[in-house]
């Protein structure tokens with residue numbers, strides 16, 4: 001059967017992809033340049049004159065990058081000699097073969113997914129090639145700011161979590177399931193708060209997350225959460241000591257700030273309710289798509305929560321810290337997560353990562369970018385089943401928790417897409433709608 005092309009190779013004018021590359025990416029680059037400039041004094045204090053020189057050179061690199069983008073220059077090979085540099089350059093050759101030899105692969109003549117990933121990787125190259133500021137996370141300020149702006153919502157979520165943690169033993173199976181559905185939805189809607197869709201502008205959670213769930217329910221276009229529940233409960237086995245042991249859940253994280261807190265709260269619930277014995281979090285090894293979680297963001301968020309001046313928030317943080325210390329929770333990163341590859345390539349291109357994921361009983365993929373990579377960011381018909389769009393990717397039962405921010409959606413009912421097109425033409429990109437889509441390699 002035929003596989004459609006990747007989202008707007010050729011970037012048709014007026015398409016969402018085109019507008020992202022034309023408007024949003026340069027804005028993000030301008031903000032990055034601005035951030036580095038504003039930190040000039042900090043670099044001077046830390047590294048003296050050498051820091052200031054590095055700041056200047058980095059800005060030079062990034063201004064050149066911005067110009068390459070705006071004037072549709074050819075995509076350049078990476079030259080920072082890092083672990084993933086060769087893979088990136090091979091990927092560029094692959095794009096060139098797809099395009100044919102007549103024109104060079106350029107910013108506006110390439111699949112959108114590739115171009116976006118490439119821009120973030122080039123930002124990192126600029127930083128890396130300029131020691132001593134090579135550790136600087138250009139998006140750190142906006143990530144921490146968005147965490148603090150969501151403080152009220154974080155407090156209400158932690159208070160809610162501690163409330164039923166205290167009454168956990170009294171919960172019936174049905175009540176447990178209801179809590180699970182609620183927290184899964186909180187984590188789902190947490191994905192609305194990413195900073196790349198708003199080009200880095202403020203986009204935090206203000207309202208109390210639990211209270212808004214029932215109003216949001218009708219915006220969930222596909223809801224497979226019952227299957228997620230079944231995957232969790234069917235991983236439970238009677239242990240030798242007579243107690244039930246449960247499975248391993250992997251969460252492929254998306255954004256820091258409020259979304260990460262919703263993921264930690266869900267993970268806390270899964271462990272304390274005995275629905276998971278272990279949770280592995282997968283994050284990015286470099287700053288990515290503005291707000292994505294890095295190892296530093298992960299640790300920082302737990303430390304902030306723990307040190308908060310609020311009883312239930314800090315209690316949650318203490319709990320999370322001890323999960324990490326005991327190894328019940330662990331954080332992992334892998335260069336594959338910051339490559340442009342679709343996930344059906346993972347078994348071949350990152351077999352170690354694929355093998356690790358095979359050890360999970362359930363994998364939750366957070367967010368829009370993960371959805372684009374799961375489905376290859378291809379122009380699938382809306383009615384193509386999710387399983388088919390995965391093109392064989394299935395290391396373990398998996399579920400995508402995604403609010404729609406890009407022009408792709410599969411697994412809809414007949415007529416559903418057409419209805420949405422007439423009701424709300426921007427349904428795929430506004431972040432107003434969401435899906436919970438499940439796929440299990442053992443289901444057939």
Ligand code: F6P
Nearest residue numbers: 194196197367368369370405406
């Ligand atoms: O469209 C804006 C955008 O940058 C998309 O390119 C990307 O898929 C998305 O936002 C990032 O969203 P998320 O943080 O949910 O992956």
Ligand code: MG
Nearest residue numbers: 194254255289
């Ligand atoms: Mg993101």
